[in-house]
Amino acid sequence: LSAALGGLRVEGLDLLASAVLVLDEYGIVRFANASAESLFHLSRRALQGQSAFALFRHADELKAAFDEACRQAFSDKRLHLLLERQGTGWVPLAGVVAALYRPDFPVLIELHEIEQQLKVDREERLLDQSQANRELVRNLAHEIKNPLGGIRGAAQLLEGELDSAELREYTQVIIKEADRLQVLVDRLLAPHRRPRVVGDVNIHEVCERVRSLVLAEHPKGLAIVRDYDISAPEFRGDREQLIQAVLNIVQNAAQALREGIEAGTAKVILRTRVARQVTLAKQRYRLALDLHIVDNGPGVPEEIRDRIFYPLVSGREGGSGLGLTLAQTFVQQHDGVIEVDSEPGRTDFRILIPLP
Numbered sequence: 001l002s003a004a005l006g007g008l009r010v011e012g013l014d015l016l017a018s019a020v021l022v023l024d025e026y027g028i029v030r031f032a033n034a035s036a037e038s039l040f041h042l043s044r045r046a047l048q049g050q051s052a053f054a055l056f057r058h059a060d061e062l063k064a065a066f067d068e069a070c071r072q073a074f075s076d077k078r079l080h081l082l083l084e085r086q087g088t089g090w091v092p093l094a095g096v097v098a099a100l101y102r103p104d105f106p107v108l109i110e111l112h113e114i115e116q117q118l119k120v121d122r123e124e125r126l127l128d129q130s131q132a133n134r135e136l137v138r139n140l141a142h143e144i145k146n147p148l149g150g151i152r153g154a155a156q157l158l159e160g161e162l163d164s165a166e167l168r169e170y171t172q173v174i175i176k177e178a179d180r181l182q183v184l185v186d187r188l189l190a191p192h193r194r195p196r197v198v199g200d201v202n203i204h205e206v207c208e209r210v211r212s213l214v215l216a217e218h219p220k221g222l223a224i225v226r227d228y229d230i231s232a233p234e235f236r237g238d239r240e241q242l243i244q245a246v247l248n249i250v251q252n253a254a255q256a257l258r259e260g261i262e263a264g265t266a267k268v269i270l271r272t273r274v275a276r277q278v279t280l281a282k283q284r285y286r287l288a289l290d291l292h293i294v295d296n297g298p299g300v301p302e303e304i305r306d307r308i309f310y311p312l313v314s315g316r317e318g319g320s321g322l323g324l325t326l327a328q329t330f331v332q333q334h335d336g337v338i339e340v341d342s343e344p345g346r347t348d349f350r351i352l353i354p355l356p
């Protein structure tokens, strides 16, 4: 990468989260930054030398803004653009056309994916919300835990004083229910109990471990397909936590796939990739691990789709609703995010974790 474009310093532009194109006086792209490469799904080499107007649909407005910028009629102008991107179809963009006041490179275009921006805002909101939720649950669990011991103890003492077996049945109910609540409360508090153990994590070791655990449970009818990008580097993290997180997701998939397992058509795909220039929880990262856990089951029930990461939300009989909460907690402890995209026949849980 040349640090200067006819004296215009461009190397700093590679650090920007927004895509930037620098155009010459003919509207030809002379420089594209790293974010532009990932936005267009094109290499810098492929972008540079192309006419900027050929990159977008209905580029008339862009052309007009370009002409005005060349005449230095304004310093910057905002507009909406539509990009046709290989594989993903039309992508709406918010663009800023800025005049650089140089005859050789008169115009710079800055581009943001509109949906991307909306998504980042939404993710930030969800993150704050889930942290508040967890705090609430933890405090509540603590408050329940203490009196629960007292209730159980008192019921036991009472039982010792009772002569009638019939009445002892009642104290047995109290004791049993108190024990059940105790187990629930312990599970709510569990993720915060065990100290984190941080080491080098190889995500494929994590996946393999989960795969063999789940296959041991479902030896027939379930295919767990590996689709690994073995170039994904190791990162610092808690291996056991990540195994638990991925295991919870794959176990949910296996539960949702019950019919498919009986029919022998059930499939879970574990896919790893390396993503570039991603924003996770308000932070921008150059590289991130992109792990997908995809199943061909019936999909997450519509009525709980927005809430499945909340504690105690479950769509199945006897579910605790803690599996995904725990998975989310562990992923967030790795500065990552977890999201889901689900429709009948295809449910895709995605985990993104920053890479070094």
Ligand SMILES: Nc1ncnc2c1ncn2[C@@H]1O[C@H](COP(=O)(O)OP(=O)(O)O)[C@@H](O)[C@H]1O
Residues within 6 Å of the ligand: 248, 252, 253, 254, 256, 295, 297, 298, 299, 300, 301, 308, 313, 314, 315, 316, 318, 319, 320, 321, 322, 323, 324, 325, 347
């Ligand atoms: N792969 C999946 N396919 C369909 N539904 C799912 C899937 N994963 C999770 N769910 C739904 O999300 C709910 C919450 O999952 P979870 O937090 O692990 O709690 P639990 O498994 O105890 O119900 C599940 O009960 C299920 O309804």
Ligand SMILES: [Mg+2]
Residues within 6 Å of the ligand: 248, 251, 252, 322, 323, 324
């Ligand atoms: Mg579960």
